[in-house]
Amino acid sequence: MTTRVGFAVLVLVLCSSSVARAKNVDSRIRRRDLGPESCDLSFVESRNLSFTAGRIQKGSVCGGQCCDDEVEAVLKQQGRRDFIALLQHNSRSLLGPINRTSAILQNHVWELAKQSENKTLHIFSQVYYSMAELSTKPIEILYRDIRDYVKIDPSDQKPTKTPSDIVASVNQFFTELFPLAYHQQTGLSSGDFTHKYKQCLKDNMDVIAPFSDFPKQVSDSLSKSLETTRLLLEALGIGMEVLNTTYALIIDEHATTNSECHTALLKMTYCPKCLALPKHNRPCSDYCLNVMRGCLNKYVAELDLPWNVYVEGIENLINAVKKNSNEGGTNVDIAIKNLDVQISSAIMYSMEKIKEIDSRVKMNCKIAEYTKTEESRTTETSATTESFSKMRQSNVRSFSHFPTAHMSLFLSTMTKTKGFYASLADNLCREESFAEQKDKLCWNGERIAEYTKTVVDVGLMQKYNPEVKTSPNSQHVDPKIATLVDKLRHVHYMAVKL
Numbered sequence: 001m002t003t004r005v006g007f008a009v010l011v012l013v014l015c016s017s018s019v020a021r022a023k024n025v026d027s028r029i030r031r032r033d034l035g036p037e038s039c040d041l042s043f044v045e046s047r048n049l050s051f052t053a054g055r056i057q058k059g060s061v062c063g064g065q066c067c068d069d070e071v072e073a074v075l076k077q078q079g080r081r082d083f084i085a086l087l088q089h090n091s092r093s094l095l096g097p098i099n100r101t102s103a104i105l106q107n108h109v110w111e112l113a114k115q116s117e118n119k120t121l122h123i124f125s126q127v128y129y130s131m132a133e134l135s136t137k138p139i140e141i142l143y144r145d146i147r148d149y150v151k152i153d154p155s156d157q158k159p160t161k162t163p164s165d166i167v168a169s170v171n172q173f174f175t176e177l178f179p180l181a182y183h184q185q186t187g188l189s190s191g192d193f194t195h196k197y198k199q200c201l202k203d204n205m206d207v208i209a210p211f212s213d214f215p216k217q218v219s220d221s222l223s224k225s226l227e228t229t230r231l232l233l234e235a236l237g238i239g240m241e242v243l244n245t246t247y248a249l250i251i252d253e254h255a256t257t258n259s260e261c262h263t264a265l266l267k268m269t270y271c272p273k274c275l276a277l278p279k280h281n282r283p284c285s286d287y288c289l290n291v292m293r294g295c296l297n298k299y300v301a302e303l304d305l306p307w308n309v310y311v312e313g314i315e316n317l318i319n320a321v322k323k324n325s326n327e328g329g330t331n332v333d334i335a336i337k338n339l340d341v342q343i344s345s346a347i348m349y350s351m352e353k354i355k356e357i358d359s360r361v362k363m364n365c366k367i368a369e370y371t372k373t374e375e376s377r378t379t380e381t382s383a384t385t386e387s388f389s390k391m392r393q394s395n396v397r398s399f400s401h402f403p404t405a406h407m408s409l410f411l412s413t414m415t416k417t418k419g420f421y422a423s424l425a426d427n428l429c430r431e432e433s434f435a436e437q438k439d440k441l442c443w444n445g446e447r448i449a450e451y452t453k454t455v456v457d458v459g460l461m462q463k464y465n466p467e468v469k470t471s472p473n474s475q476h477v478d479p480k481i482a483t484l485v486d487k488l489r490h491v492h493y494m495a496v497k498l
Contacts, residue, residue: 039066039276061266064274072266072274079265083295084251086428091243094417098243101410102236104403105321109150109229111400112336117143120340128347131180138176145169146336149226152233163223170219174346175202178210181347182361185354191370200365208360212353214346218339224329225321225336228498232317235491239310242484246299249480261295264468272443284442284451287467288435292425293458294468300458302481304421306488311418313492318411320498322404330498333402422458 058064059072067075120139124132146169149161179198187193193201201208268291272281283291293300326334350357361368429435436442444451445467456465463470 039273059274061263062271062274064271064276066276067270067274072270075270075274076262076266079269080262082269083265086431086434087247087250087424090424090427091247094420095240095243097410097413098236098239101406102233102240104406105229105236106150106233108400108403109226109332109336110147112333113143113146115399116336116339120343123340123344127344128181128184131184134180135177138173142169142173146222146226150230150233152230152237163227166223166226167219170222171215174211174215174218175205177343177347178202178205178208178350181350182210182357185351186358187368187370190368191372194369194371197365197369201361204361204364207364208357210350210353210357211346212349214342214349218342218346221326221329221335221342222339225326225332225334228317228320228330229332231491231494231498232314232321235310235314235317235495238487238491239314242303242307242310242488245480245484246303249478250296250299260469261291264291264294267445268443268467271445277443277448280436280441280448281443282434282436284444285429285435285437286455287442287444287451287453288429289425289455290453290465290467292428293456294462294465294470296421296425297458297462297465297468297470298478299481300421300424301460301462302477302485303488304419304458306485307420308418309492310488311414313495314414315411316495316498317491318407318414320495322402322407328498333399337399425458 057068059067059069061072061076117139120143121132121136124135124139128135145161145166149166151161179193179201182201183193268283268287320328320330321332323331325331329335430437440450441448442451444453453466454464456462462468
């Protein structure tokens with residue numbers, strides 16, 4: 001009997017001990033799962049945060065044991081920075097191709113103009129050698145103006161020349177060329193014309209018409225094609241300006257206001273850490289969409305449609321500059337490549353019609369007047385031109401080809417950006433490192449589970465967004481955004497006028 005009692009007591013003691021140990025283990029598990037010691041210290045320390053185990057006050061947004069209000073405030077700023085970084089990455093992916101295309105197109109026109117200039121100088125040194133030296137400066141000025149025409153001030157995206165400037169430049173070139181050409185045909189053995197006589201020839205260009213309508217053909221061809229190219233360059237600059245300015249406006253807004261969005265970003269990105277959720281703590285993609293669309297709605301609503309219209313304008317401009325013919329006068333390659341031939345044709349015309357021209361010259365400027373101090377001009381010029389010709393011959397080469405492949409690829413890229421602003425939130429939430437794509441076991445803003453709230457579309461429907469409430473002043477358009485909208489629409493307006 002005693003033995004049985006002793007055995008029963010022993011069993012009771014062992015059972016009590018097991019129960020006690022089980023309770024202690026369970027207590028430690030609960031403390032590990034629910035107490036501050038279960039927090040991700042590496043996450044906290046990497047952001048220069050700290051907490052005191054056992055004494056931390058749960059934050060008012062996340063309500064987690066790992067973050068008090070002070071920690072949440074820091075994480076809210078970190079969430080804002082993460083958001084801005086994603087936006088920057090997304091914008092740069094489009095800024096890069098636009099910037100490269102602008103540089104490639106401008107460099108191509110510059111190179112083309114330089115090659116045409118060399119060909120023109122070469123023709124003068126070979127065919128019109130007696131006027132080659134004195135025609136060098138007018139030729140260089142003409143081609144300088146052509147290059148300047150597609151030069152855009154990067155500080156304000158404004159061109160340095162107007163359409164009328166290129167017409168004036170061409171007319172000035174032929175005006176300077178006339179006394180030289182007329183002298184070559186009538187006064188080679190009589191020295192140079194006096195300054196007064198040269199000026200008379202220039203002043204009566206319209207009446208004498210020594211080059212027929214060649215100056216008008218050249219100015220029309222150059223002004224239309226260069227204007228189309230420059231419109232494209234300006235349009236590319238406007239695209240970069242809109243992307244950069246939008247990004248800057250978002251940074252500025254999120255640096256000072258938009259606390260509703262900041263809170264939503266904190267809740268979406270860092271509350272799982274504050275709650276010490278070990279797995280599947282990335283936000284659900286639909287949850288991410290609601291938060292991001294709410295934060296970006298102000299910009300999407302105003303810029304999406306104007307951007308789509310802008311892209312259509314870019315498409316029209318690219319198709320205009322890359323035409324295989326110059327039927328519409330928009331192909332700058334053809335215009336510049338033909339320039340040396342057109343100039344030569346103008347001089348040949350004046351040679352063929354020299355009797356008629358000479359008659360009109362004498363009618364308006366009387367008999368030619370020559371200087372007495374430059375009687376050796378012809379011999380000196382010929383000698384100088386010979387060495388000039390040898391120098392220029394080495395620079396003459398075939399024209400560079402239009403970057404057709406690059407422009408076609410860029411056109412395809414731009415076409416795909418229609419809806420860029422409307423799909424901006426989708427692109428951000430598509431980052432696998434940022435949101436869970438499967439949308440089953442993920443952070444839905446309350447727990448690890450499927451996100452079941454309605455995903456609200458962009459635009460006016462955002463007033464029903466369950467995650468980010470529409471700002472009371474969202475109906476007021478920011479003047480800076482309104483300016484961007486005007487610029488985007490202007491690109492389309494100018495493109496359809498071609």
